[in-house]
Structures are given as C-alpha cells and as structure tokens.
Amino acid sequence: MSPADIPIALGNDHAGTELKATLRAALEAAGHPVLDLGTHGTESVDYPDFAAAVCAAVTEGRARFGVLVCGTGIGISIAANRNPAIRCALVQDSTGARLTRQHNDANVLALGARMIGAEVALDALRTFLATPYEGGRHDRRVLKLSPAWSPSP
Template structure:
C-alpha cells in the first residue's frame, strides 16, 4: 500500500521509526515531512499529505506534529480527507471502522515512539465497516459549508 507521511521538526524520531516499520512490511512510503530539527510549519505538511491522499484515494496518510492537533486540522481542510487524531488503540479502530479515516494524526509530544508504531499497525489492519456508517461518511465528504 502507498502511504504518505508528513511531520514537523518535533516528530523526526517518530516518523523515522514509523517509516522503518512500514517499509519492513513492504509498504511504499512517500516522505513529505522534514528529516531534521530545523523548524517548519506543520500546516504546510498537513496540506501536502492531505492533497496527496486526496489525489490517490487508494492510499493512506500519517501526519505528526507536537500535539497532532494542528497538523490534523490542516489535513482536514483538504476535501475528501478524514484525518483522525488518536492517542489510543481503540480510537484508531473506531476512526477506521466508523469514520473510514484515511489519515492518522499523531502527537509526538504525547505518544511514545513504540506506541505510535503500534497505533500505525492498528490503523493499517482495521477496515471500514460500511453499512450504517457509509451514509455518515458520505455526509462528511459532501459538506461544503
């Protein structure tokens, strides 16, 4: 699977561990984030991953900043994106099962690196349940303000 990943300077270590895991599992990883500690603007990275996933609807995305909040807000500005900020396994499962989340957002300041990798595993293994959730997801996608 193709996975786009974007991170700011607070999340280089976490992104590196996640990329290593994903590549070890045979996923194609496209790194849209920074690789050093020089400050960058998380909105630009959230937009970039959101746009990439929006154009390739068979792909998924991962975005990481200090809290995960700002970068998830940025990604969700892109039409068709359902970025879910998750800190726990159960939230990741529900984001995929009920919301068909196509981007996982993580907070590097609040999640240990090993736990972030575990959350990514859950994100990739969990499927959308469709049925009663399909209409709700359609509403999320169709809303234009």
C-alpha cells in the same frame, strides 16, 4: 496495482521528525512503500505545509493513506481536515485507530510525538492500516463529511 502497492504518505513538522523516522522504518520493514514528504530535520517549520502535501498525495491517489506527526498532533490534524476530501483522526492508541477506520473511514492518521511513545504509535499505525471500514450504519454519517454533502434547508 493492488492497494498494498500504493504508498503510505508520511509528513511531519520539526517536533515529529524522530517519531516519523521510527514509523517509516517500521512501514518499510513490513513491506509498505512509503512516500516521505518531510520534513527531515529539527529546524522549525510550519506543519500546515506538510499536512497539505500529505493530503494532496492521498486525494490525488498517489498514497493509500496518510500519516502526520507533530508535537501534539492537534495542529497538523486541524490543518489536514481543512481539505474536504480528508478525514484525519488524531489518535492516542490502537483503540482510537481501529474505531476511526471502522466508523469514520479515516484516510489520514495524526499522532502527537510529545503525547505518546513510539511503541503506542507503532501499534496505532499497524491497527489503522489493518482495519477496514465497516460501512453500513456508518455510511450516512461519512457521506455527511464528504465535499458533495450539504445540510437540508
């Protein structure tokens, strides 16, 4: 199975339902398989539950990347980063999406549905998926974000 065949996991709270639907449609139109882990309505739910589901899919290899959406993107990104194997970045535009892939090897993208419009979110998503990690000088920093690293005494 090639990386392009591995799904992109999507998750959201009630505030992110509409934007997630837009992102999902664009991913599917571009030929990306999607693993939609909810929620699917606007009834109030708890964003940490959906962040955990997406992060589990990424860490277990069921998804290549994760995309999370809540009202601001703040809460859901904090929840995602509780998982030590996740490097989730809240971005506001394609520049942030590009840099977090290049420099941080981010594996989950967070977006705020009330903070950016659909076109900006779509551009950020496309950029995130298309940008490779640079490695090199960034490796030592990314290693320090891994679960196995601990600071020197």
